[in-house]
Amino acid sequence: MAKKDEREPFYxxxxxxxxxxxxxxxxxxxxxxxxxxxxxxxxPAATLIPVNSVFARRDxxxxxxxxxxxxxxxxxxxxxxxxxxxxxxxxxxxxxxxxGTDAWVKAGEPVEQ
Numbered sequence: 001m002a003k004k005d006e007r008e009p010f011y012x013x014x015x016x017x018x019x020x021x022x023x024x025x026x027x028x029x030x031x032x033x034x035x036x037x038x039x040x041x042x043x044p045a046a047t048l049i050p051v052n053s054v055f056a057r058r059d060x061x062x063x064x065x066x067x068x069x070x071x072x073x074x075x076x077x078x079x080x081x082x083x084x085x086x087x088x089x090x091x092x093x094x095x096x097x098x099x100g101t102d103a104w105v106k107a108g109e110p111v112e113q
Contacts (some may be wrong), residue, residue, distance in 0.1 A: 002095065009085030010069075010078070010094035015107040018043075018068055018097045027066045030054075032080040033101070041111035043070050043097075043104055051076040058087040066093050073100040
């Protein structure tokens with residue numbers, strides 16, 4: 001079950017919840033790591049928007065879908081979700097993968113290169 005801390009403008013999900021979310025066409029994955037990290041392996045169908053450019057590229061984020069932010073361990077993606085919230089995206093549209101790509105891989109989930 002997605003968790004929301006009242007101090008954060010997004011929901012946190014674990015790998016199982018993220019995998020379930022990805023079955024829905026109404027969800028996009030945004031990988032906020034650096035290009036070399038992304039190229040080494042990322043969650044399938046993830047779009048690369050490095051964290052330092054999320055706010056500047058906010059117009060590339062879909063207004064009509066849930067957004068699952070992913071990084072290596074979950075910190076940069078939480079920051080990206082905060083930026084999206086600052087850009088006006090509602091909390092019920094913003095999700096952060098707890099443990100990031102590391103947790104995804106550790107759970108045996110596939111990655112694309």
